[in-house]
Amino acid sequence: MKTAISVAVLFTAVSTYAAAPVTDARNSGNKGDLETRLSTLERMIDARNQMQFDIQQQLNQLQREMNTLTGSMERQNHKIEQIQTRQRELYQEIDNKLSQPAVVEPVAAATESTAPVNEKSAYEDAVKLVLQDKQYDQAIVAFQGFISTYPDSSYGANAHYWLGQLLFNAEQREAAKKEFDIVARKYPDSNKRGEALLKSGIIAEYLGNKAEAISLYDQVLSDYPGSSSAKLAEPRVSALK
Incomplete structure (x- = not known):
């Protein structure tokens, strides 16, 4: 359940951040020259890209953990079924x-x-x-x-x-x-x-x-x-x- 909630939260964060507008450098007035405004815009884009990368990494890790857990459960269930089948046969x-x-x-x-x-x-x-x-x-x-x-x-x-x-x-x-x-x-x-x-x-x-x-x-x-x-x-x- 915790894994499912974490995945939902991460997807919400990705969607919210992707939908947020990037501040237009032209709205900053005359306080900085063009180079400063471009530098600010690049940092914002880099920050967004980094956040998206980090979120994707976390999603990938969660998916790997879920796959491992699912595989382990399937193997354990199979072993339990085999043991139960053998027990039933022997008792019968x-x-x-x-x-x-x-x-x-x-x-x-x-x-x-x-x-x-x-x-x-x-x-x-x-x-x-x-x-x-x-x-x-x-x-x-x-x-x-x-x-x-x-x-x-x-x-x-x-x-x-x-x-x-x-x-x-x-x-x-x-x-x-x-x-x-x-x-x-x-x-x-x-x-x-x-x-x-x-x-x-x-x-x-x-x-x-x-x-x-x-x-x-x-x-x-x-x-x-x-x-x-x-x-x-x-x-x-x-x-x-």
């Missing part, structure tokens, strides 16, 4: 997974007959906190306790994957990435590995680690071609390269 993916227990639980279903009763019960109790009770903070503690108590559990891949999603939902992104990385590294045969690589890549991209994100996306495309994870990774890696 997590919400979808949390609302589809059948998709998240295939490893558990395949191994539940061989898991010890206590181990199975502990795992199911942790899952129940998410799906039924909606107690996400307590679920984080439960999955962390389960992983600590049963480090070699047949539910291990799923437990780390669940924990990664819950930590991300709690805005603990770096901690979430560590859990997804564990799934990708420690459980090469898990059917959650492709999704874990994708999620780890999304978080790396969000955190500004472009090279790591590209590497993770490429790994998804290489190891799981044609999968849903690959279909999500392909446009992301293309946008980064």
Whole structure:
């Protein structure tokens, strides 16, 4: 607002000064000779020209400042839009997974007959906190306790994957990435590995680690071609390269 007022004032000053008549040297009477009157007239013209030059310089400076401010605002708005878009995508993916227990639980279903009763019960109790009770903070503690108590559990891949999603939902992104990385590294045969690589890549991209994100996306495309994870990774890696 101050910039707009300053520009208006400057334009008014230019218009007023341009409209003001230059004093005619002939109206000065006989007090000076022709050379004196001409000198006075030249000084007045020089003063007017100098004022116009100064005003134009100020206008140019104001315009440069306005252009810089506008460009900066546009860049910031673009960055904010990108961040908000990524947040919405990540939250939507997590919400979808949390609302589809059948998709998240295939490893558990395949191994539940061989898991010890206590181990199975502990795992199911942790899952129940998410799906039924909606107690996400307590679920984080439960999955962390389960992983600590049963480090070699047949539910291990799923437990780390669940924990990664819950930590991300709690805005603990770096901690979430560590859990997804564990799934990708420690459980090469898990059917959650492709999704874990994708999620780890999304978080790396969000955190500004472009090279790591590209590497993770490429790994998804290489190891799981044609999968849903690959279909999500392909446009992301293309946008980064």
